[in-house]
Amino acid sequence: MSSADLTSERDLPPEREASAKGDVAPERDGPRDTGMDDASLHRWLTRTWRTPPGIIGALSSVDHKVIARRYLVTAFLFLCLGGLNAVAMRIQLSGPQRGLIGPDLYNQLFTMHGVTMMFLFAVPIVQATGIYLVPLMVGTRNIAFPRLNAFSYWVYVSGGLFAWVSFALSMAPDVGWFAYVPLSGPEYGPGKRADVWAQMITYTEVSSLAVAVATIVTVFKQRAPGMSLDKIPLYVWSLLVTSFVVVFAMPAVMITSTFLILDRLVGTHIFNPAEGGDALLFQHLFWFFGHPEVYIIFLPATGMVSAIIPAFARRPVFGHLGLVLSLIAVGFLSFGLWVHHMFATGLPKLGASFFTASSMMIAIPNGVQIFCWLATLWDGRPVIRTPLLFVFGFFFIFVIGGLTGVMLASVPLDLQVHDTYFVVAHFHYVLIGGAVFPLLGAAYFWFPKITGRMMSERLGRWHFWLALIGFNAAFFPMHIVGLWGMPRRVYTYPAELGWGNINLFISAGAVLFFLSFVLFAFNLVHSALKGAPAGDNPWDAGTLEWATSSPPPSYNFARIPVVTNVEPLWAEREALPVATGLRVDARELIISTVAEAHPDIREKSATPSIWPLLAAISVGGTFLYSIFTPWAIVWGAAPIAVTLIGWFWPKGDPEDEE
């Protein structure tokens, strides 16, 4: 590059106060989309934004839709694996003293089930849905920090593989999904199993945190012009709040697992009461993350409900502001509740009462949300389609889960049923009712956008009823057997207790519920291949993701929409107002101001790169190796540094230079 290029700048630098003595950074220019006809615009943008062909190209992709699709498929596979764990457990428990599965394998099974469901299915799948939808809903062309997003996926899959390969080698963690010390500590947890838990947790949470930061910045800075705070779709709000909860909660579990591995590996005494440490400290740190975790899963689900209901009630949601405020309130309150998981540890009375009160308080914003949804349906003309059915299923199941939750928030009752199947029933009502049912509804709702084809409505209804009946048959009786005193995490029980029949019934329900997922999987595959073409906006919904084709092109929108309403497509039925003036030969998108979403900068979005994958491999290798020796951190530092430099070093594209 000669210095002549450097002086060919077009615009002045943005800083108005830039003093005269400093020179001005150069800017090069390229063709713009202003006045360009649709066909050439499409040709330019396709060339600029496509994922390169071939294997290396696929591994280098930074398209948020490609990454999100991978996330969704992977998370679904982990759901199936976790579900198979559950079915195996239920077969063993279907009668007294069955000898199919011994205690050691059973311990690994429930731990893998819990870990897989929480860390490899629930959190990744809600984040993945956000990775796909948030950029489309805010009207931008890619997520913020696309390479970080790609990196997060590689970290996530490799972390999941690591856990499951350990399981195949009978090296899986066997200490429960929350791995309490002292059981998981150096004294009682010999072998590598608890180390696998600790490193796998720390490692996969890196990926959640990365996605959370990318999501926050996308929502803050990449909203389409005009999408001021009051026009952000509720689903996007829910992901924003969730991402904040992730940012403040996930470090707690990383600290917990890091302390644990230090105690185990290099002989620190943080959780060792004999040397001035404390075992309860583990529980505090873990639940400081663990309770918000439930809301990390639940909040996006409420966002999905808030997106589905207006589309089928045929009116904007009732109480938009109230819903936003409740989301934020739930986000805050979720941090005030962790101690209710520790009532059985003998905390001071007053402290316990405080946490009881705040556990009950969270019912208020949740109540507001339910009220707004019902009011929307009441006042609208609801069209009952499969997504809405799953929303009804969510209402029904979640209310029961909430009721048993309020029961558990009272200390005397909690002490009575602590560690029984009553608790297992409660949290499956909350997790499956509160998150899995809305997710299934969301799958039917957004599948047409992702694939361009509709899912079968008939199979969808079968799926819904099978899931609802199977779920309740499996989990409702667990309340009863829990009140009878059946403890959780036991691999069998004696015949004299008389728990045989009800457990057989539960297992049958579990199999039925599992079959509903098989039906769902069939519907997914069948509809992806043979479903009716969907068109851009099959539900006539109002948010921006429906303004583009299904599936969306690599660049999402040919021109960035200008937003005038919360439901922009309902407000502008004839023609969508759009912004013009972006470059078409480089990956340009609009950066806007945080509150008002005034367009502010034309920024370049990162190009595809293989380095995020290589960085994930070097970080993952370091984590794996660190199970065996702390020196791994030293040896791993060099490859990590090299791959990160490769990632950030400019390669001469306009996206890197300007």
Add this chain to the structure above:
Amino acid sequence: MNQRPAMDISGLPTFGHGPRSPTWWGTLGFMALEGTGFALAAGAYLYLATLWPNWRLSAPQPNHWPGTIVTLLLIVSLVPNHMLNRYAKECAIGPVRIGMVVMSLLGVAPLIVRWFEFPALNIYWDTNAYGSMLWVLLGLHTTHLITDVGDTIVLTVLMFTHHGYSGRRFGDVGDNVFYWDFVVLTWIPIYLLIYWIPRLG
């Protein structure tokens, strides 16, 4: 769906400093989560310190001098750091290059002193929980320091190549300044926690 042009954004600049840029917000996000990690580690230390009446568990006092020197170095480094920020905003490549070199050196200096800080704690990580927590706190901040210094050095080299003279790079320099402030800021409470809080009681 049909479209109608409603806004012309062709005149917008291609980069911005500070809160205008997404990278700044990303940096802030990472600070928030790292800050939470620090706060929790500090909380764990205080939790144990209040739990055990004989805290420090009859370990000897740490020698605060290496830590104090690190603190002074870090505070002094804030001055050139903010001068650098101003040059980056002015897109002044010459002074920015010099500033980056200075900041790289001022990053390496506390790391060297840090090497002597660990033995000055006068306890090992596996002696008791007090020792463990000191090493954890100091280790956390050292990791932080090493990564940021590494980052600064790479960016310094970059500024001397032909890639350096571009708006995007000046933005990167601004974010590097911002992050260094955070590294300094997180050290202060840890410094007090390790060397001075235990002397109070």
